[in-house]
Amino acid sequence: MRENIYLQIYTEYSNRIHSGQLAPGTKLPSESELAEAYKTSRETVRKALNLLFREGYINKIKGKGSFVLDMTRMDFPVTGLISFQEMSGTLGVPSRTLVEETVLEPAGSLLARQLHIAEETPVWKVIRAREIEGERIILDKDYFRSDIVPLLSKEIAAGSIYEYLETDLGLKISYAKKLISVEPSTGEDQRLLDLKQYQHIVVVRNYVYLENTVLFQYTESRHRLDKFQFVDFARRVRR
Amino acid sequence: MRENIYLQIYTEYSNRIHSGQLAPGTKLPSESELAEAYKTSRETVRKALNLLFREGYINKIKGKGSFVLDMTRMDFPVTGLISFQEMSGTLGVPSRTLVEETVLEPAGSLLARQLHIAEETPVWKVIRAREIEGERIILDKDYFRSDIVPLLSKEIAAGSIYEYLETDLGLKISYAKKLISVEPSTGEDQRLLDLKQYQHIVVVRNYVYLENTVLFQYTESRHRLDKFQFVDFARRVRR
DNA sequence: AAGTGGTCTAGACCACGTA
DNA sequence: ACGTGGTCTAGACCACTTC
Structure with missing residues (x-):
């Protein structure tokens, strides 16, 4: 079985956000949609999203979804x-x-x-x-x-x-x-x-x-x- | 159903470590043991332990267990x-x-x-x-x-x-x-x-x-x- | 009511450390 | 061989937002 699916999802999205391919404010697919897309479970998707959240890449709002934050305003590195x-x-x-x-x-x-x-x-x-x-x-x-x-x-x-x-x-x-x-x-x-x-x-x-x-x-x-x-x-x- | 079991576990252990009741180096019960003790699942216990880990309360070593870190050396707050x-x-x-x-x-x-x-x-x-x-x-x-x-x-x-x-x-x-x-x-x-x-x-x-x-x-x-x-x-x- | 994220379950298999 | 933590699954119920 392939492992570290969540790291793979995390890496893909952090790269896309970094590169500007995903603009600030963009809504990510819902957790269920991501689970289906990556052929994995929702909990695994959530692990990836929580990493992105903790490092300031995205914001999560209950009932609404996950949204890309503006990293350019953050300078670098995050910490x-x-x-x-x-x-x-x-x-x-x-x-x-x-x-x-x-x-x-x-x-x-x-x-x-x-x-x-x-x-x-x-x-x-x-x-x-x-x-x-x-x-x-x-x-x-x-x-x-x-x-x-x-x-x-x-x-x-x-x-x-x-x-x-x-x-x-x-x-x-x-x-x-x-x-x-x-x-x-x-x-x-x-x-x-x-x-x-x-x-x-x-x-x-x-x-x-x-x-x-x-x-x-x-x-x-x-x-x-x-x-x-x-x-x-x-x-x-x-x- | 009671909710936020993981926050409850986190709070109990962070308090015990803070107060010195759990000395540095102490080995925590294994994740399975904690799950049984709190009548919950292992994933929920892991959520609590990962919080403690991220905030510097404990160290986790695969194959060995989770161990209390020396917070007194850390001064306060952690960050x-x-x-x-x-x-x-x-x-x-x-x-x-x-x-x-x-x-x-x-x-x-x-x-x-x-x-x-x-x-x-x-x-x-x-x-x-x-x-x-x-x-x-x-x-x-x-x-x-x-x-x-x-x-x-x-x-x-x-x-x-x-x-x-x-x-x-x-x-x-x-x-x-x-x-x-x-x-x-x-x-x-x-x-x-x-x-x-x-x-x-x-x-x-x-x-x-x-x-x-x-x-x-x-x-x-x-x-x-x-x-x-x-x-x-x-x-x-x-x- | 439908869709979203937050929490939880009861299993499973794996990699690592110790004996 | 056994116990440990790391990852993953396929469901479930809840709270919140939007329509």
Whole structure:
């Protein structure tokens, strides 16, 4: 039996909405009609529609139907940082990554507390500056537990570390917590970034957990004030 | 027939996890066991567990079971601003709201663009300063479409506007988009807040939509740099 | 009354983890 | 082999909207 019918329906419709093929306001076929069209049950269709709903692609109104929302007003991505990854993905913005450091060293007291490990545990430390349109704007400081990530080369750091972790190491990332705050900039910030006159810097602390709830990565992403933007889309939960 | 069994299960377990009655790491009963215990079907139980999963209360591992996550490490709320509402809710932090202005006036060009309405349309404007531990730290500027919110008194503004909108006016809030950025502070900020030496201010723009996808409220929440913090919990979506 | 989405049922088969 | 969660089915009844 083919599986993940609901993901297939979700993907097809999210693509059509993304591409503009389905204009905002368009009414989707009813759940029963979709079930028939995909030769599946209504509950399976509902799973797909609920995904689209949760991510802001459509709105569902009882008694009326499901309607395409205006994603263009939402900018992108629906939730997350408008930062290096996204900026460099968008058309024609020249950007590059400067790997400043890739070392294996003992965690130390501060980091040991962040990662909930012993101070002596060796930890991979990767420091990268992100240059966008000729300006070094973001400083990424990544720390990985070395018992989980045995090797990290400069080459890997220059590319996508996440791809390496998921496809090569087979790690299953489950969830992450972000903490955003504004803090005075450090000497390191001033040395590695083009900070202009700004005395403060936006710090995004990221705690990444594996499926087995092990916290294996801690990241500090330090953004120049004027280039920082964060988007959050939230459905209101009724209880 | 009793309805919303899944919400009942969700509420019971989220409460137990919140209160610490269910310690982190605890294994929940299996889905079949829960279905039997609540005299319902497995799919209904799964609906409840998926809610708990999405909100970071539990982790689900195929073949093993569902496990309580450590919420205390997560601070609170799971996603959102650590700001006035939350701060004032926590024990013993003295705080109050100063209503600076409650007027009905034409939208004007800037606001007309934000709310997607005509410039002449009257709009309720509510300006409130939030004082925490004797310092005015947050400036909330709320704008409501007057065709949807007919009346807004100073008394309502001093309390919870959302409660008024939902219970008294029966408005159904569906979703909201937040945009966070850092900007130079204005004269108004300096006049109404205790800004200290800070030249910049964290601006949280909030766009609130009703169930029928009408954008009816635009809010600017302006936070003093050093008192701003935002938390985001995100499950990694696998596609 | 007809059509829509919201909830629920009582099964089924599969993939994964543990023993 | 067994228990676990992940997906799916083919129905059912309900609440809401529209006609």
